[in-house]
Amino acid sequence: MRLLVFGQSGQVATELARRAPQAVFLSRDDADLAQPESCAEAIIAAAPQAVINAAAYTAVDRAESEEDLATRINADAPAAMARACAGLGIPMVHVSTDYAFDGSGTAARKPSDPTAPLNAYGRSKLGGENGIRAAGGCHAILRTSWVFSAHGNNFLRTMLRLSETRDTLSIVDDQVGGPTPAGAIAGACLTIAARLAENPDLSGTYHFSGAPDVSWAGFARAIFAAAGREVAVTGMPTADYPTPARRPLNSRLDCTLTEAAFGLSRPDWRAALPAILNELGVTQR
Numbered sequence: 001m002r003l004l005v006f007g008q009s010g011q012v013a014t015e016l017a018r019r020a021p022q023a024v025f026l027s028r029d030d031a032d033l034a035q036p037e038s039c040a041e042a043i044i045a046a047a048p049q050a051v052i053n054a055a056a057y058t059a060v061d062r063a064e065s066e067e068d069l070a071t072r073i074n075a076d077a078p079a080a081m082a083r084a085c086a087g088l089g090i091p092m093v094h095v096s097t098d099y100a101f102d103g104s105g106t107a108a109r110k111p112s113d114p115t116a117p118l119n120a121y122g123r124s125k126l127g128g129e130n131g132i133r134a135a136g137g138c139h140a141i142l143r144t145s146w147v148f149s150a151h152g153n154n155f156l157r158t159m160l161r162l163s164e165t166r167d168t169l170s171i172v173d174d175q176v177g178g179p180t181p182a183g184a185i186a187g188a189c190l191t192i193a194a195r196l197a198e199n200p201d202l203s204g205t206y207h208f209s210g211a212p213d214v215s216w217a218g219f220a221r222a223i224f225a226a227a228g229r230e231v232a233v234t235g236m237p238t239a240d241y242p243t244p245a246r247r248p249l250n251s252r253l254d255c256t257l258t259e260a261a262f263g264l265s266r267p268d269w270r271a272a273l274p275a276i277l278n279e280l281g282v283t284q285r
Contacts (some may be wrong), residue, residue: 103248
């Protein structure tokens with residue numbers, strides 16, 4: 001399959017390159033998502049058999065003051081990609097987010113549940129979802145959460161950095177979700193793209209997040225335990241850690257539809273930790 005990927009240095013794009021080195025990966029210099037039509041032009045020029053969009057504006061707090069830019073990158077660009085893919089009759093896989101929801105309650109959200117983003121980033125990502133659906137082509141919108149890997153900026157790497165100089169940390173414990181290895185997301189995107197090419201009727205919105213669900217504080221404790229770091233973690237409420245962008249308290253995602261359609265079960269984030277720590281050169285217990 002001739003595969004075109006938007007994104008080159010992000011967590012998911014990096015993992016995609018490991019699993020599909022034959023794909024064409026577009027950097028910002030190749031297609032600037034802040035100029036949406038350049039993305040459509042890149043698709044038409046490449047004439048691929050499928051497209052994966054693994055690029056996004058991900059600075060959640062900064063988006064509060066840059067919503068126009070976030071919207072161009074996260075909403076307008078994916079919509080332009082989707083229109084180009086629809087015109088060529090090829091599938092598009094787009095990585096979206098749990099931030100499409102308001103985070104109320106404790107039940108895992110289904111793809112069909114009502115959306116209500118709490119922040120500018122979530123609004124921009126939901127705009128991308130809506131634009132992709134409106135394009136009318138074959139697509140899969142894959143909502144995920146709490147992405148981590150050995151690359152880029154993520155919670156795991158932040159915790160390891162802090163553990164170099166701190167032996168106690170206060171971490172939010174009333175936000176709950178599924179940490180998701182970027183490698184698992186990359187594998188899911190490739191599987192879904194191939195299946196959509198065979199069966200466009202699978203087009204739709206899906207969820208894919210790691211298991212088991214855990215709080216940020218619980219995730220931190222697991223990271224320190226796996227890495228052999230002696231750091232005491234104290235749980236704290238979100239209210240005591242104000243940020244420019246509101247975060248959802250409930251990021252649990254119901255992934256049963258994804259497993260039924262594509263045979264993709266939720267990855268165990270605990271099982272992924274040793275390999276990622278090893279890649280980072282962390283001596284483990």
